[in-house]
Amino acid sequence: MGFSNLSWNKAFEDLVQRFCPDGGCAAHRGEMIPRPDATAWACLALKEKENHAVIQRAQDFLITRQDEDGRVYLFEDTPTVWWPSSLAILAWNGSDAHEQARQKTCWFLLRNSGRHSPKRPDAPTAHDTSLRGWSWVEGTHSWVEPTSLATLALNLCGFSQHVRVSEALRMLMDRQLPEGGWNYGNTAVYGTVLDPLPQSTAVALVALAGKENRQDLARSIKYLSEQVPDLHTPLSLAWAILALHAWQHRPRQADRWLLDCLEGQKRLGSYDTESLSLLCLAASGSLEWLYGDQGS
């Protein structure tokens, strides 16, 4: 873990500079339009630096994007885009001042799901469409990443035994590909098994850590372990390191890879806030933001 490195300090400074006057954080350097997803990710990263003033204002900003029913939406004019809800719960975690907002969003998630239908034997897709998880957008099907993030958020808030969380875990297991790994959430279409994606695999493995048997996930962990040396972009690499860390498989070279990736901005341009925050979180070596005290 190399937070003493100048590059990481600059990364944190970069994140702080992305905050707007209203407390929200922009998704990209130089922008002044705050977004709840970017705000939540930056807030989680800055918790590692204990930057309390910025964090509290960020947490307050997220309440301004919370609807009466508890959802946290992306923009004012996109109320059905509800996927930032899980991220807001993670960002509010541990703040007494935001406990009410956090509970409200948890109950919103528990009351709502993606769109589902009974599994049909003649369906073009192979997965069990009846299992409820969460969708990116209201009125659409449940997919791997939003379900994984909602599961993490609800676990953190003490709902790990809730029937919806159990069902979501079953949904994730059902979407695991036969040879291991996950993609966005389709296992096979018209009889053709689809390919896994590193980032989707990593997010699902993080959600399933401590919940499912290692044996049932061995092929997925193996897939990700084999992929990670070849991942050089922040979103995939950071999630992969987090997932392998959660399953006690953090590669020895992880810190080096993360630092190299951070410095890749010289070549690829500045990373978006989510990617930069995730790199910082993966480098921190702490999983407390995901699992509470259990993750320390």
Place this chain on the structure above:
Amino acid sequence: MKRPDHEKKARGKLDRRKFLKAGITGAAVGLGAGLGWQLWPRKQEAQTFIAKAADYRTDFGKLISAGLKELGVGPEQVRHKRVLLKPNLVEPHARAACINTHPQVVRGAAEAFLRMGAKQVLVAEGSGHRRDSLLILEKSGLAEVLAEDHIPFVNLNDHAGWRLGNRGGWSALAFFHLPAILRDVDLIVSMAKMKTHHWAGVTLSMKNLFGVLPGMIYGWPKNVLHQAGIQESILDINASLQPHLAIMDGVVGMEGDGPIMGTPKSAKVLVMGTSLPAVDSVSARIMGVDPDKIPYLNTAARVLDPRVTNGVRQLGENIEDVQTTFKLLERIPAQRNIRLA
């Protein structure tokens, strides 16, 4: 559902079974009269330019420049303009050569527009399945090409800011949330890959525009569009956004279980045009697919650019000289009974 924040009454679903029963008759609404691809000098007939390209070592800058000239697109229309190239970037893995628009074709298009005096060329995409756009850029080889040529890339999945009314009305979507860059550029060029598709039959320059809709609002996959109807959404996006030009990479396309899991098909062809319905109609014929049997292509030809129903004038090569039959799979309903007679 709490608030359907972007829905309205649709014209009615383009149900494939109903569509095939009804045949291809149906009144053209004439929406095409106001479409963006008619930014160019109005011609009586739709035109496409077909060029042979043996492989990706072809000089695409030269080929695309020649095609633009044939189509009547000259420096006077391009000079000082901002041009957005929208390739099809889906997957970075081993099959990438037949999945994604090839980096050399993108490079060639950028060269051609810059040579004609474009103020700026940028490349933009919002991939449908993968959230990690940088990974696709890196592994597909496009990142290297763009860096060498100093061409900026915009991840359309991560930008919004432009609410555009739905001018089509086939789906129930009242408007589209789009990245503002699409409003700010002067020319939008759909740079698609010639492929079969398991939901739509074929995916060409019109379907390629699914990628302009940001995943952060439409999801990964862009399931909002699936719920609204894939064929309907293709028509609506094109009717609303009004792209200006299509350049189809058919050098190596994909047959069978496209758009990702199929097999490479070497068609050795590049198809270009200022009318996307015309380019797609011609490309389908090159693939041995009857465009009239693909609901969205049929409707596009009748409604978005009615000139296409009268036939498309071929510039460059003839369809017959480059036609190569793409394999279709009987187990995929969207690929049944679409073969050109």
